[in-house]
Amino acid sequence: MDDADWLYSDDGRQRFNASILKEFNYTIYPNDTISNFSTCVLAFGGYVPTVISNGSWYNSTGCDTPVRPIRTRGAIGVATAIIFAALLVMSLVCLSKHGKSFLPAEKRFRLVGRRWPWYWCIITSTVGLISGFCAVDVDRVWVLGTSAIFHFIFYMVSLPCCLAAIWEMSRNWGSFEERKGIDEDFFRYRQDDLRSKIEFYEPLIFYLFNFLSFFLSILRNWNTIARSNANVITDARFQASSILSFLAWMVIVVAHLIARHYYQPQKFPWKIPATILLILIRIAFNIGSAFEYSFSQLRWQATPAYIYCLGFLPVILVILVIIYSGLREPNEDQELLRFRNARNAILDQEMLAIKSPEKRKSTGKPRTIRTRRESRASAHDYWGSEEPVQKA
Structure with missing residues (x-):
């Protein structure tokens, strides 16, 4: 030949x-x-x-077989996965703490409502854990394949899941403020006013934007994305998805401001603005990478600092803030019982203050048992005794 x-x-x-x-x-x-x-x-x-x-x-070796030594992306990915594993465990602890019920169930305030923030924290930690471990083989394979696809997919999923965790945390805070007001005065908040209608449509709008963002960025063919095709990584679907994430973020901000307007809390919930500002870093990074290929986090040639410092780090800090506040704050039912006991103690003091002047007005001395016996009328002796007999 x-x-x-x-x-x-x-x-x-x-x-x-x-x-x-x-x-x-x-x-x-x-x-x-x-x-x-x-x-x-x-x-x-x-x-x-x-x-x-x-x-x-x-005697062949597949192109997606790891043949290179572990590099920076993989080492940082393992560290990130370990952090997400710790956050996952702490999220389960907070779910156990805040998911318990100490009061009878109420149709208006369901127990699952205050569990949803921790469900989303668990989901976010799980997808971050998977993405971190899959990053190990991104730089080890000769041609990007399954490991790179899983790494990028679960990385992208972490944003809508984290936004949902922030939304549920903010919504649950407003629900608890409403619950405290109704527990103190049942007729304080009506169920047919403008406030109730706004709170009915807010989650629908948020989850619409969040799901569309997930649908456009995740549910698609990832083979061309794994090859770092510039036309695909910066196409209209990724651009629209990044903008929809920003609109979902705006819904959270507006809903929080509306809740503060109606409920006027005495304490400022620092965890909500802190998480809102932190996740804005990730959203801005997504928008920038969707419009500029050299800045894209989906390029395997991209610097790992982009995807970890601007991508994963804001998500980690958001979950950490939510968990920290969950560990410090008491269970809602227990907090409600504490408020009830405080109100009952105040009512008892007021009742004692009302009764004490009445006791001071009565100046008569109490009669002794001997005096009361001597004052009783004499009884006639039907047996013929000449002296009158005292009643026993």
Whole structure:
């Protein structure tokens, strides 16, 4: 066979039967891989595959097999995964604390309502944990494949999940303020006023924007994204998804301001503005990377500092703030019982203050038992005794 019957890779050090490769649509690429878009093998150095007449390979190594040493992205990914694992455990602890009920169930304030923030914290920590561990193989594989796809998918999922955690935390705070007011005065808040109508439509609008953001950025073909295709990474779907995330963030801000206007809390809930400002960093990063390819976090060539400092770090800080406040704050039912006991103590003091003047007005001395006995009328002796007999 002459040279026309052979195709070479690895600077001519490996050769393959040209007719078999052409028959099964195999192509040798400049990065020393052989692929027909369904099968991809390495063909350089110690990786010497052999193709047989039916188009299959033996002694081959897949292109998505980790063949390189772990690098910066993978090391930081493992550290990030460990942090998310710790946040997952603490979220479960907070769920156990705040998910318990100490009062009879109320139709207006369901127990699951105050559990949802911790459900979303658990989901966010889980997807961050998976993405961090999948980052180990992003720099180790020769051609990006399943590990890179999972790493980027779960990274993108962390934003809508974190936004949902912030939303549920803010909504639950407003619900508890309403519950405290109704517990003190049942007729304080009506159920047919403008406030109740706004609170009915707020979650619908938020979850609409949040789900559309998830749908446009996650539910799509990720094979071309894993290859860092510039036209796909900065297409209209990613751009619209980033803008919808910002609109969902705006709904949280407006809902929080409306709740503060109606309930006028005595204490300022610092955890809500803190989480809102932190997640804004991630949203701004998503918008910038959706419009500028060189800034995109979906490029495998991108600096790991982008995806970890501007992508994962705000999410970690948000979950940490929520968990910290959850560990410090008491259970809602227990807090409500404390308010009731305080009100009852005030009422008891007022009743004692009313009764004490009445006691001071009565100046008569109480009669002794002997005096009361002597004052009783004499009883007639029906047995013939001459002296009157005192009643016993």
